[in-house]
Amino acid sequence: MLLYVHSVLHTPSLNQLILSKFIAEDYLERHIMKMKKIYKNRRDFLIQQLKSTFSNTINIFGYFTVLHLIVEFNQVQFTKELLEKIQQLGVKVYPVEDHAIEKGKHYNRIIIGYGHLTTAEIKEGVSRLQRVILRIYILVSK
Structure with a gap:
């Protein structure tokens, strides 16, 4: 009985077997290259x-x-x-200043993520970013 319990608890699950085959047959490598x-x-x-x-x-x-x-x-x-x-405006950017070790030097830098966006969303996001920046900096300069 003890041997049976041990073998059940320590055999690869179906997920492990599938993943093993996925890696062995180079599907993982192809997926990485595609991404x-x-x-x-x-x-x-x-x-x-x-x-x-x-510009x-x-x-x-x-x-x-x-x-x-x-x-x-x-x-x-x-x-x-x-x-x-x-x-x-629906654009998510992250200030570098929040992540910097040395504070007070990075207020003009932002982090932009793009991995989950389509090209249309990227284009629209950059356009919205420009709109906000122009609106604020034109008002400030007047």
Whole structure:
């Protein structure tokens, strides 16, 4: 009886067997390569949209990351008010300042995630981001 209980508790489950076969037959490798290509296309599209929208007023970091980029704006400070207005338009960005070890130096940088977005959503998100920034900075400069 003890041997039976031990064998039941320590044999691979159906999930483990399926995963083992998935890996052994290179399905995992193919899936990873497919997803890398998809994320690279999304990253390239986001970079192209940011550069065409904001031209030489931004610097982009993290070209080789998989799902996020850091964008530095030369003349924009991402205050709490600006971040709230961006979020009200349905665009989620993350201030680098919240994640920085050395505080007070990164108010002009945001993290943008793109892994879950379509190209249409990326394009619309960049457009909305531009709209909010222009609205606030045109009002401030008047």
